Amino acid sequence: MIGAKLKVALLYDVWNEDPVATAEKEDDPPTRKARHKKTKKKRKEMTDREEIFEALAKLGHEPSYFELDGRPQSLHSLSRCDADLIFNLTESFDGDDTKEMNVVAYVDLLGIPYTGSGVQASAIAIDKLATKRLWAWAAIPTPAWRELEADTDFGAVAAALGGPVVVKPRSEGSTIGITKVSSNAQGEMAGAYAEASRYDTRVFAEELVTGRELTCAILGHGGAAHALPLVEIRAPQANYDYHSKYFSDQTQYLCPAPLDAALAQQIQSLCVKAYAALGARGWGRIDVMLKPQPGGDQPMLLELNTSPGMTGHSLVPMAARQAGMDFGDLVVRILSEATLEVGP
Ligand SMILES: Nc1ncnc2c1ncn2[C@@H]1O[C@H](COP(=O)(O)OP(=O)(O)O)[C@@H](O)[C@H]1O
Ligand SMILES: [Mg+2]
Numbered sequence: 001m002i003g004a005k006l007k008v009a010l011l012y013d014v015w016n017e018d019p020v021a022t023a024e025k026e027d028d029p030p031t032r033k034a035r036h037k038k039t040k041k042k043r044k045e046m047t048d049r050e051e052i053f054e055a056l057a058k059l060g061h062e063p064s065y066f067e068l069d070g071r072p073q074s075l076h077s078l079s080r081c082d083a084d085l086i087f088n089l090t091e092s093f094d095g096d097d098t099k100e101m102n103v104v105a106y107v108d109l110l111g112i113p114y115t116g117s118g119v120q121a122s123a124i125a126i127d128k129l130a131t132k133r134l135w136a137w138a139a140i141p142t143p144a145w146r147e148l149e150a151d152t153d154f155g156a157v158a159a160a161l162g163g164p165v166v167v168k169p170r171s172e173g174s175t176i177g178i179t180k181v182s183s184n185a186q187g188e189m190a191g192a193y194a195e196a197s198r199y200d201t202r203v204f205a206e207e208l209v210t211g212r213e214l215t216c217a218i219l220g221h222g223g224a225a226h227a228l229p230l231v232e233i234r235a236p237q238a239n240y241d242y243h244s245k246y247f248s249d250q251t252q253y254l255c256p257a258p259l260d261a262a263l264a265q266q267i268q269s270l271c272v273k274a275y276a277a278l279g280a281r282g283w284g285r286i287d288v289m290l291k292p293q294p295g296g297d298q299p300m301l302l303e304l305n306t307s308p309g310m311t312g313h314s315l316v317p318m319a320a321r322q323a324g325m326d327f328g329d330l331v332v333r334i335l336s337e338a339t340l341e342v343g344p
Helices: 019-025 040-058 072-079 097-110 119-126 128-137 154-160 186-197 242-246 261-277 315-322 327-336
Strands: 007-013 062-068 085-088 145-148 165-169 179-181 203-207 213-221 231-234 252-254 281-291 298-305
Touching: 007 040, 007 097, 040 062, 040 327, 062 072, 072 097, 085 097, 085 327, 097 119, 119 128, 119 298, 128 145, 128 261, 128 298, 145 154, 154 186, 154 203, 165 186, 179 186, 186 203, 213 261, 213 315, 231 315, 261 281, 261 298, 281 315, 315 327
Parallel strands: 007 062, 007 085
Antiparallel strands: 145 203, 165 179, 165 203, 213 231, 213 281, 231 252, 281 298
């Protein structure tokens, strides 16, 4: 199928304003939708789609751009799209990240093959609490956690989790709304809870894992899925936050991660199992922390990204290069996984 000349629509989302900034300026609490709007995505999407367009054109395919602008009209136009395949680069609808799965559901109903995970895996992966619950049931190690409410005894939660914690909104990305709390002081936890609550109605505290940070790119579906070489992320002060992710030239990415081969393999098979446990397909990336233990480092899985960065500089293409696949090979590989079948 991929040998033939294909019409590939590069589906992406845009919005015209940044109400977070506006709302903050006006000292007005942002609406739920507004809270999910972020400026960084405009920058990222631009590059993703342009690079994929170029790679596909070079390979003799017929790429085109398809923009979802948050209005129903753009959904209506998509229903008339005559593409053979959709490369799904959307991460939100009208800037709301939690609607990423709705776009997948809509495309699925249109009957056009699309790249990446189906509705169910997309819905679970956007919800870190649901992800952690499923992983825990499948005996996949993930940092211990407790959901927080406004009236939670924060000190007791920190004590139960055994010390420093990370407070996170259930559904966000790019480290937004995440605070590391070094002490179990009620005030510090309350501040972290308030920050995370700006982004989601549900918030949790998770054991802070102090070791090295890795990410594992995965390609494929079910039993045929396989992990690419691991990437180690070394951020300044071991703080891989929004700034060190997108704006720092001090953050180092090492691929393959310099790890003992047996440990690297253990992490990769754990990540494939974790990916399959969520029913993911096509491609994805799992974030992992290593917990230093007397018997050796213990991998702890943080989250699955079903729509990872896909510029030439992103981590999945970096891992693919290490496995001998150039950007065009990777694009074709992701497209070849596109199917009409919804995953488990
Ligand atoms: N439990 C944890 N222990 C240590 N660092 C963490 C932990 N959870 C998150 N982090 C740090 O915060 C970053 C973002 O967390 P993550 O759960 O991947 O959310 P997202 O990337 O969706 O914002 C991670 O890449 C890591 O650097
Ligand atoms: Mg992450």
